[in-house]
Amino acid sequence: MNFNYTDEQLMIQQAARDFAERELLAGVIERDDHAIFPTEQVKMMTEMGFMGMMTSPEYDGGGMDTVSYVLAMEEIAKIDAAASVIMSVCNSLVNWGIEKFGTEAQKEKFLKPLARGEKLGAFLLSEPEAGSDATSQRTTAEDKGDHYLLNGTKNWITNANCASTYVVIAQTNPEKKHKGINAFIVDKNSAGISLGPHENKMGMRSSDTHSVMFTDVIVPKENRIGDDGFGFKYAMQVLEGGRIGIAAQALGIAAGALERSVRYAQERKAFGTEIFNHQAIAFKLADMAVKVENARLLTVKAAWLKDQKQPFGNASAMAKLYASEAAMWVTTEAVQIHGGYGYVKEYHVERLMREAKLTQIYEGTSEVQKIVISRSLIK
Numbered sequence: 438m439n440f441n442y443t444d445e446q447l448m449i450q451q452a453a454r455d456f457a458e459r460e461l462l463a464g465v466i467e468r469d470d471h472a473i474f475p476t477e478q479v480k481m482m483t484e485m486g487f488m489g490m491m492t493s494p495e496y497d498g499g500g501m502d503t504v505s506y507v508l509a510m511e512e513i514a515k516i517d518a519a520a521s522v523i524m525s526v527c528n529s530l531v532n533w534g535i536e537k538f539g540t541e542a543q544k545e546k547f548l549k550p551l552a553r554g555e556k557l558g559a560f561l562l563s564e565p566e567a568g569s570d571a572t573s574q575r576t577t578a579e580d581k582g583d584h585y586l587l588n589g590t591k592n593w594i595t596n597a598n599c600a601s602t603y604v605v606i607a608q609t610n611p612e613k614k615h616k617g618i619n620a621f622i623v624d625k626n627s628a629g630i631s632l633g634p635h636e637n638k639m640g641m642r643s644s645d646t647h648s649v650m651f652t653d654v655i656v657p658k659e660n661r662i663g664d665d666g667f668g669f670k671y672a673m674q675v676l677e678g679g680r681i682g683i684a685a686q687a688l689g690i691a692a693g694a695l696e697r698s699v700r701y702a703q704e705r706k707a708f709g710t711e712i713f714n715h716q717a718i719a720f721k722l723a724d725m726a727v728k729v730e731n732a733r734l735l736t737v738k739a740a741w742l743k744d745q746k747q748p749f750g751n752a753s754a755m756a757k758l759y760a761s762e763a764a765m766w767v768t769t770e771a772v773q774i775h776g777g778y779g780y781v782k783e784y785h786v787e788r789l790m791r792e793a794k795l796t797q798i799y800e801g802t803s804e805v806q807k808i809v810i811s812r813s814l815i816k
C-alpha cells in the first residue's frame with residue numbers, strides 16, 4: 438500500500454490550488470450572491486486543461502488519472518464549489534461516458550471538442566418525476582427509422598445553458614421499462630430545445646441550472662450511445678464515476694471549512710485567549726479533521742480503484758455518501774465556531790454550508806447511495 442501521490446499528481450494539486458486562490462476566490466461571494474456564471478474563470482480552467490483532464494490524449498484530453506482529478510476537484514471546491522461542479526459534469530458525466538461507450542465517430546465529432554474545452558457538456562437524466570427513481574423516464578425518444586424524435590422535460594440540469602453538447606437519457610420502448618431506455622448525444626442548438634429560467638438555488642448559485650424542454654427534437658440515429666436499450670445501464674455506470682467527482686467536491690467543501698475554522702480559531706479571542714485554546718473549540722476541530730481525512734481516504738480509494746480498472750461503484754457510493762454527510766456536518770460546525778461572523782457572507786463558511794447540502798442530494802441522494810451500498814452487501 439502506498440499513500441504517496443506521484444510528482445505529477447502533486448503538481449496538478451498545486452496548480453489547482455494556486456488557480457483557485459488566484460482566480461476564483463476574489464469574486465466568489467459576489468458570483469454566489471447574484472448567481473453570476475463564472476465565464477472568465479471557466480475559460481481559464483479550460484485553458485489549464487481541467488475540463489477534459491481525464492480524457493485520453495488520443496481524443497485531445499489531458500490523459501490524467503482519476504486521483505489527479507480528485508486532487509484538482511478538492512482544491513477548486515475548497516474555494517468555489519460551483520466552479521467545481523461545472524468541471525465535474527464535463528469530466529465524469531459527459532466525456533468519460535462517451536470515451537468508454539461511444540463510437541469512434543462520436544468521439545471524433547463530440548468528444549474531441551469537449552476534451553479541448555471548446556465545448557462544455559451537460560448530462561440530462563433527472564426529470565420532474567424521475568429523480569432517485571431514475572427508471573421512470575417520461576422523456577420519449579421515438580424511433581423513426583433513421584432518427585429519433587425527442588419529447589419531454591429534464592429538470593435541474595447543470596450546465597444546461599453553457600453546454601453545447603447534451604447527453605440525454607430517454608425512453609424508447611416503455612413496455613420494456615428500464616431496458617427500453619437509451620442515451621443520446623444531442624446538439625444543444627437543435628430545433629425544438631428550450632430552457633426554463635435559471636434556477637434560484639440555495640447554494641452553488643453561480644452554476645448554470647435550468648430545466649430543458651424537448652419538442653420534436655430530431656436526433657440522428659448515429660448519436661445513440663451503445664446498443665438499443667443500453668441507456669439506463671449507461672447512466673448508472675456514468676454516475677458511478679460522477680459520484681467520485683461529487684465526493685471530491687464535498688471533500689473540498691469540508692476541507693475548506695476546516696482550514697478557515699482553524700485560522701479563525703487562532704485569531705479570535707474570547708475569555709482572554711484565542712478560542713483554539715478552549716477545548717470546546719479544539720475538540721470540534723479535531724472531529725472535523727478526522728471526518729475530512731476519512732472522506733479523503735474513501736474518495737481517493739474509489740478513484741484509485743477506477744484507475745486500476747477494478748469495480749468502483751460501491752466504493753464511489755461510499756465515498757459520496759460519507760464525504761457529503763461529512764461536508765454537511767463539518768460546515769455546520771464551522772459556522773458554529775465562527776459564531777455571528779459565520780452567519781454573514783464575508784467569512785465564506787455559510788456559503789460552504791449551503792453548498793454542502795447539495796452534495797447530499799445530486800448524483801444520487803445519500804439515501805440512494807445507501808441503496809447501492811446495502812444491495813452490494815448481499816450480492
Ligand code: COS
Nearest residue numbers: 562563568569570571572670673674750799800801805808
Ligand atoms: N452499473 C451497471 N448496471 C446497473 C448499475 C450499475 N451501477 N446499477 C443498476 N444497474 C442495472 C441493473 O443490473 C439492472 O439491470 P438488469 O435488469 O439487466 O438486471 C438495471 O440496471 C436496473 O437496476 P435496479 O433494479 O437496481 O434499478 P432500481 O430502479 O432499483 O434503481 C438506483 C437503482 C436507485 C440505485 C438507481 O435508480 C439510481 O442510482 N438512482 C439515482 C439516480 C441519480 O443519481 N439521479 C441523480 C442524477 S443527477 S445527474
